Amino acid sequence: MRSLVVASLILFLVVPLECCAYETDQFSHRQEPISDSTVVLDAKVNATLADIVRDWHGSRNDWKFVMAVFHRLGGYYWVDKIEEWASESPDIQRLQTSRWDSIYHSHPLWASRVAGLFGVGSTIKLNNQFIGSDKLGHFFSQGKKFYHRYELTHDEALAAERSAYTERAIFGQMTTGVYSNADLVANYEGCRFYRSLFEDNIIPGKPAILAWQDDHWIIQRPFTFADHVNAYWDEALNISHYDKLLYPYMKTRLMTFCPDYQAAPELWVIEDEQSLQERYALLQLRDTSELRLNFLCPQIPSPAIRESAKPLD
Numbered sequence: 001m002r003s004l005v006v007a008s009l010i011l012f013l014v015v016p017l018e019c020c021a022y023e024t025d026q027f028s029h030r031q032e033p034i035s036d037s038t039v040v041l042d043a044k045v046n047a048t049l050a051d052i053v054r055d056w057h058g059s060r061n062d063w064k065f066v067m068a069v070f071h072r073l074g075g076y077y078w079v080d081k082i083e084e085w086a087s088e089s090p091d092i093q094r095l096q097t098s099r100w101d102s103i104y105h106s107h108p109l110w111a112s113r114v115a116g117l118f119g120v121g122s123t124i125k126l127n128n129q130f131i132g133s134d135k136l137g138h139f140f141s142q143g144k145k146f147y148h149r150y151e152l153t154h155d156e157a158l159a160a161e162r163s164a165y166t167e168r169a170i171f172g173q174m175t176t177g178v179y180s181n182a183d184l185v186a187n188y189e190g191c192r193f194y195r196s197l198f199e200d201n202i203i204p205g206k207p208a209i210l211a212w213q214d215d216h217w218i219i220q221r222p223f224t225f226a227d228h229v230n231a232y233w234d235e236a237l238n239i240s241h242y243d244k245l246l247y248p249y250m251k252t253r254l255m256t257f258c259p260d261y262q263a264a265p266e267l268w269v270i271e272d273e274q275s276l277q278e279r280y281a282l283l284q285l286r287d288t289s290e291l292r293l294n295f296l297c298p299q300i301p302s303p304a305i306r307e308s309a310k311p312l313d
Contacts, residue, residue: 024132025102025120026236034093036125042224048072053217060212073140080137095123107249127229135186143190157282163187164284177246181285182235189228203227231270241286258297
């Protein structure tokens, strides 16, 4: 336990606070209305792809194109370029939860570790889903790594194993106590995006985004986050797994959101979850359904039942 706290403190001291929102919080302020940013972020990605195609020199090189996307939208450091852009753009509405108000606040440092020290990143709405802004970085940067491992092995399960290991290690549960299922989903969808640049039917029924024609790239169709983002990107629905130090505190904290759940249960529903479970079966997601609010919170009758239960005059 002591070594975990020491590691967290070292990271806190050597890395600027403003650049390190390790976790996100889609529980807090969920009922506040924010606009969907799909159109804005789609435009950002499509403009980037168009710039790369316009400036291309030389013969076809798929990996060179992938790295060009990564350098413009991803990043080697804590906050990816598109995540930083989305966190500052006036065209994107955000739910911003302070470090003192997040789901990780008030837990003992030895339990929350880095998650408690650094606070949480902002939440945006993408494809009508609440997601942490960090998922954009996972999509383009960790997705690039996933894609590279897939290209080496042509085995998604092997590539997924390394992705899960990263989530268990220093960039995940080891320093935060949090194993984020949603991070793993975003990593995998990033790989699918990079594959869909060059391969038909990675997005079922759609051609590759790009095609090589004579001596240059052409864009065959636009990119959209709607092909990739779903309820499993939302950490209030696809809840993270917490280690034994953090779990009891998080369970107690999540139960404080029962009034929010009871006021608007439709905000906490996963549609067609079976298809998502099948889609991500190889990612080593951990079952955390016992922490969902529909399980933790007292059940409330439907409006029809409440109406029928009223006494007769």
